[in-house]
Amino acid sequence: MYQTIPQLLQHIVMGNQKVDVQLSKDDEGNFHPTTYEQLYKLVLDLAAGLHMLGVARGSHVGLIADNRKEWLNADLAILSLGAADVPRGRDAMPYELAFILGVTESKVTFAENAEQARKILDLKDKLPMLSTLILMDPRYKDEPITEGIPEGVSLLTFEEVLASGAAFNAKKKSFVENEISLGKSNDVATIIFTSGTTGEPKGVMLSHRNFLFQLEQLPKVVDFKTGERWLSVLPVWHSFERILQYVVVSQASTIAYSKPIGKIMLVDLQRLNPSWMGSVPRIWEAVKAGVYQNVKSKSPVARALFHFFVWVGATHASAKNLVTNRVPQFSRRFYPFDFLLGIVPYLLLYPFLLLGNVLVFKNIRKKFGTNFKAGVSGGGSLPSSVDKFFKAIGITLLDGYGLTETAPVIGLRPIKNQVPGTVAPLPETEIKIIDENGKSVPPGKKGVIYARGQQVMLGYYKRPDLTAAILSKDGWLNTGDIGVWTHRGEYAIKGRAKDTIVLSGGENIEPLPIEARLRESEYIEQAVVVGQDKKYLGALIVPDTKALEVYIKENAVPYMARFDICELPEVNELLNSQINELISSKNGFKSFEHINKFAILKTSFKIGQELSAKQEVMRHKIQQLYKKEIDSLF
Secondary structure (H helix, E strand, O other): OOOOHHHHHHHHHHHOOOOEEEEEEOOOOOEEEEEHHHHHHHHHHHHHHHHHOOOOOOOEEEEEOOOOHHHHHHHHHHHHOOOEEEEEOOOOOHHHHHHHHHHOOOOEEEEOOHHHHHHHHOOHHHOOOOOEEEEOOHHHOOHHHHOOOOOOOEEEEHHHHHHHHHHHHHHOOOHHHHHHHOOOOOOEEEEEEEOOOOOOOEEEEEEHHHHHHHHHHHHHOOOOOOOOEEEEOOOOOOHHHHHHHHHHHHOOOEEEEOOOOHHHHHHHHHHHOOOEEEEOHHHHHHHHHHHHHHHHOOOHHHHHHHHHHHHHHHHHHHHHHHHOOOOOOOOOOOHHHHHHHHHHHHHHHHHHHHHHHHHHHHHHHHHHOOOOOEEEEOOOOOOHHHHHHHHHHOOOEEEEEEOHHHOOEEEEOOOOOOOOOOEEEOOOOEEEEEOOOOOEOOOOOEEEEEEEOOOOOOEEOOOHHHHHHHEOOOOOEEEEEEEEEOOOOOEEEEEEHHHOEEOOOOOEEOHHHHHHHHOOOOOEEEEEEEOOOOOOEEEEEEEOHHHHHHHHHHOOOOOOOHHHHHHOHHHHHHHHHHHHHHOOHHHOOOHHHOEEEEEEOOOOOOEOOOEOOOOOEOHHHHHHHOHHHHHHOO
């Protein structure tokens, strides 16, 4: 039985040599396959090349790149030698790279392109251990790079390392495979640094066992089939996309590399017809917004039909949940009553649902290809409105839950028993939800989620103090997330404990549900709720300028240019009405959860600035970047 990821690869390759494992684009946008047999040879040769550069068991190797075929090749090669990679995306700031590569003493580092290489080379005075930089993209070994190489650093291309490794393996064929055989399950596979809200980033040490445990458990709740295609759009340095790539390998399936950009992603979905795609909630929000924006250009009759059939689909899905006893039970429910409540709309709306499939939904689903089974969403809970919309049109989304510290999965909505708004613990994973007194809470009551299982990290690199603060001696990890049990053992995520806003009156408020509801407006692209220690809540609003342009043209509002839109009193009035409509008592929000004032931000949030790689809002940076706007609200 295999104990490491490379040993798993060996096991899969034996019976699937000619099966495609990767599909990657050339400069013209055409996809080219790599078979498992070819991948394995690449891994052996690259590992041998790294060995010749001094990489050995226990070494740390920087891996600064986003998702592309060379990332997986490099990852598997590093792990084959018993070394660990230190990954980060292209959006990493220089000071982050200086810390990450410096503290791990990474002598060898992969850089995706010239921009990343230049960024790292310029840090040489802070990275005295750096000896070799390997460029993944061979087109960028040009004069601007070669002229600026600091003394003591070698610049090599990916192909050069492969070639030297191939020559080495021609003489010592069994060297790398022998190294693979020496791997143990508790060996460190990677050190992933998370962006801390304060202070230095924390390096999460994850073992081979942390990943392999999930590869054993996930097929129990998700209907994977050998040979299926996956579309990769998220940054692979993050643990969510990384575990999905390992899932692909473990199932002898195929991964195709795309981008989380609507027009690219949707084209690739139709071209490749994948069965699965991993994503974050923001992507699904953008897809939904794109569908609604497209509908606006249709005739009044087409728009009316669309909205009617979406209502039919959503109402029928809710009725089906009642009939099949799949309503989240945060308080106990009487199933016979639910059945009676749901059976009439379930039966009456079914013919209209069939008609909606023919007239509307079938054309939307075509955008996802012909084989699409489900989108696996992680990196944050799916907003209810997004979840309901895709359920209404017949596209399945599986909401996942986890942290980098749990490699990452500790909860997932099963594909065959979906209870909206909840996730179920991953098999053989223990979950407890406790209050501020350390006592387990009953269903329906909020508490902090703790998790224990074989996916829980080894600890934070060189920070036993931080490890002890989050991980108990008996293996319980404090996730820092707020959760609620149902009476049937599912649980829902209600926010982050560190994100909880406490008003001056003592009211505790979770901003995530409020922000998710605000984003339901077609005119609001992003929203951040603020108000810590204040009398009331405020919000920073990033408007959807395209939707606003349509609105002001339809209403004949004069304006000079797009950048003037946010200053129009009509836009302020529109957003104010939208906020008051969405965050209201009739929608279940308490009076102290209402938004009293808001500020309009003129530019969209950017990854690496206001957003993390998972496209989550980084609140500590928002507080710094928009201090003036926040202060104006209070």
